[in-house]
Amino acid sequence: MSNRLQQVSGHLSNTHGRRLLAGEVAIVTGAGQGIGRSVALLFAKEGAKVVISDIDAKRLETVEAEIKAAGGDALSVAGDVGADDFPKKIVDATVSKYGKINHIVNNAGFTFDKMLHTTPDDAFDIIMKIHVRAPFRLIRQAAPYFRLKPEQRENRSIINVSSVSGLHGNVGQANYAAAKAAVLGLTKTIAKEWGPFGVRANTVAFGLIHTRLTASKEAGATIEIDGKTVALGVPGAQRSVTTTQDPESYPQIPLRRGGTPDDAAGSVLFLASPLASYVSGHTLEVTGGAGI
Template identity: 35%
Template sequence: MGSLEGKVAVVTGGGRGIGASIVRRFAAEGAAVVVNDLGATADGQGGDAGPADQVVKEVVAAGGRAIADGGDVADTATGQRLIDTAVSEFGKLDILVNVAGILRDRMIFNLSEEDWDAVIRVHLKGHYSTVRPAAQYFREQRNPDANYRIINFSSVSGLDGSPGQPNYAAAKMGVIGLTYSLAQSLAKYGVTANSISPGAATRLTGTVPDEKRANFRNEEDPSRSPDNIAPLALYLASDRSRWLTGRTLRASGYDVGLYNNPEVIRQLSSTGPWDQERLADLIEGNFRSVADGLPPSVFARQLGRN
């Protein structure tokens, strides 16, 4: 018996890349899967039902259960339909995985409003589109002992601040904030919420210029396969992960990591309003040495201020 036997999952962006790998792995472990994929280009243009249909055909041919949906996940009607389809076709919903995304890379000074809005729409609104009806369903079950799962997808682009992806970075850090909120608000309904920051050679990374994607240049390298992300997603979807919520994890190649959550690491306090010069002196005397020792100090080095 597979670790997801009897479970029902919805996976967005499930027609290609990381999403398709997750669909295949979930189905092989016994889950019935609603596979959503608009089939658009990497920058979100057009649509093609083929990718979702093809993955479903593979799953069914292997003896699994799956159904395709070619809707735009950033359309809230699509999000509602995916959850309704899971319940009507397979009887319930246990797992929601939000993978769908696009890229429109520009430096911030060259980034059009259209390209900003398009990326934010697919990533952030696309998560909202499915999470809201899924959360409503989970809440209606009134089962605090359930093992419901929400798995969102963030990116090292946001966590590290990719300079040529301000729209994508902002959206992916927004996903982390959403995940924190869901972990707190839905825990009493038996729901865990976590996010994955993946590293793999995919159709999207293939659009990044070679000089900016050295780690993904050799797409034939098995360590760069999207299939390497699926084991972490499978664990987070399983009953064993009940203890883990509100966290971001990294899967890249054959490495899996756990990110820390933001926290105050040093604090200054005053008994009244700050004198500006005193505050400046204390910040520099107490914060600078700590900040310079942290990874983000790379930003200060870019300005030659370290």
């Protein structure tokens, strides 16, 4: 059996050997709730030292406590990913405590939905800033810890979160769709530029995952952006999370249910793990089969 096959076989027998991300260090943005929280918890369970960030410091503290209570290792760095000083702040904190960076999961984001003809410049600009500029700046800041000599290389990857809106467009989301489409180009460029350093870069494009962004807008979830209150959610969205197949639920999704944050986290773990050691420049659609 080749060394690569032995390695993969060992990871497939994960319950009897090393955890998938044992000894590795991962930065996860937007980790205070939803998909980011699930990613952070799962990465920690699989042996990663997780550096978590969120604009909501209280929620972040709760997630850090969850990770540590489960026996994991975590560091919280609260802040706005769009702030000019954020990339240096989180990269310096990560390297100061753990000495390296193996993975960056650019998950932080939100929606600011309006019909195209009523979308003001600031609503377009802030979505581009958070979903495109912020990941780019964080990745650029971390470059010295990815562009390494052969003898320094370990499993390393960049995972950028996109959406089916970025693949197909969506009514009321000109800003979000444009930003999430841009993420694909950014990811593929990283794959080409940093591939020679052994770094993999992939995108995960989520369909319906039940979070505050896809919950009913009538539920009243909001976020404060530059002093303005932005309503989150989808008008009239289904409120329940269907976890079993039901022909009457979500007829546009072959699996007949929306995804959970844990479903989403599993796909991110796959892309970060050695099981995806030859996957780079790819966009993994996690949609329950919708859109095929």
